[in-house]
Amino acid sequence: MARVASVLNRDSAAIATRTLAIVQTLFAAALLVTAYAGSARAEPLAAACSKTYSPQTLDVAQPINIGQLKLQIYFYACAGGYDSDAAKVLADARAYVEKRADEVANPALVLDIDETSLSNLPEILANDFGYIPDAPCDRLPDGPCGFDTWVMNGKSKAIAGTLALFNAAKAHKVAVFFITGRHESPARREATIKNLKAAGYDGWAGLVLRSPSATNMTIVGYKSGERAKIAMKHTIIANVGDQRSDLDGGYAERAYKLPNPFYYLP
Ligand SMILES: [Mg+2]
Numbered sequence: 450m451a452r453v454a455s456v457l458n459r460d461s462a463a464i465a466t467r468t469l470a471i472v473q474t475l476f477a478a479a480l481l482v483t484a485y486a487g488s489a490r491a492e493p494l495a496a497a498c499s500k501t502y503s504p505q506t507l508d509v510a511q512p513i514n515i516g517q518l519k520l521q522i523y524f525y526a527c528a529g530g531y532d533s534d535a536a537k538v539l540a541d542a543r544a545y546v547e548k549r550a551d552e553v554a555n556p557a558l559v560l561d562i563d564e565t566s567l568s569n570l571p572e573i574l575a576n577d578f579g580y581i582p583d584a585p586c587d588r589l590p591d592g593p594c595g596f597d598t599w600v601m602n603g604k605s606k607a608i609a610g611t612l613a614l615f616n617a618a619k620a621h622k623v624a625v626f627f628i629t630g631r632h633e634s635p636a637r638r639e640a641t642i643k644n645l646k647a648a649g650y651d652g653w654a655g656l657v658l659r660s661p662s663a664t665n666m667t668i669v670g671y672k673s674g675e676r677a678k679i680a681m682k683h684t685i686i687a688n689v690g691d692q693r694s695d696l697d698g699g700y701a702e703r704a705y706k707l708p709n710p711f712y713y714l715p
Contacts, residue, residue: 519578522710526570532609534708539610542687542705543617549686549702550621557654557683558618559676559701560611561690562629562641564709567605567648572596573711580712600637603644608707611689612649624654624683628675628695630668630714633658655679668714673698 525531550556560566575592584595586602599605618625627645631637638658645653663671672695676685680700688701692714696704 522578523574525710526574531708531710535608536610538705538707539608539614539689542689542703543610543614545703546614546618546623546687547621550618550623553684553686555683556621556623557679557685558614558623558625559679559685559688560615560625560627561672561692561695562627562631562645563605564608564691564711565689565695565707566608566611566615566627566650567644568608569596569599569605571604572599578711597637600631600644601640603640603647605644605648607648607650614689615650615653619652623686625652626655626657626679627653628657628672629659630671631658632664633660668692668694669698673700676700 546556546558563569571589572586572594575586575589575594577592579592581593581595583597584593586594586598588594615625629641631641638656641658642656645651645656657675659671663674666674672690676688676698677700679685685701687703687705688696689705689707690696691707691709693706694714696706
């Protein structure tokens, strides 16, 4: 106490007032904690959750305004959120592939192409998130940009984390298969191969495009059927896609879902 008194004497009265206020606040906080702890003991959490609750779907009266939604997605795509979310998923996939590669016989990795291995963001943004299947694409960064023309031009860039995953898989002797929803034709296959190579992918074990016989199948049916064929000779340790339909249907130890707020393929 003598020491406290000497400090008070040495310093200003203002400090003494502030010190007193702090002590009072701490004392009040201690009282509150004691009171809360007492009530928590008397009323445990289990008692508060004694009823049975069901999952709720919120009843939103009106859809979200599409203009605001687009602005939100532009921000997500262009301000780093999209890239960092994708990078996190791909780092997880890579860690698993590198760990698991030596533990199974004939390991394989399955990759989707669009918005998984290659980014079509210039086409997507040029069309303001609209899908234009058949049109020229010669006004970028403005639209319109027809998707098929964009694919034939082969200017998509690699999604960096996927290319890193691809190379890590190859380094661990994991066979990499692309399974894409792009429709099979000689020209489209050639353009896809050229684009994959220009983006840095090389040395894959298989490239499956959607054959005419698979056109009327669901995406889940088509893609899981192709994985089933691969799984006859390989253990698919990871499957990476940007749509649930790339991943559902099994035949892979782990499925990794990349973000894609731009379009939906059921
Ligand atoms: Mg895709």
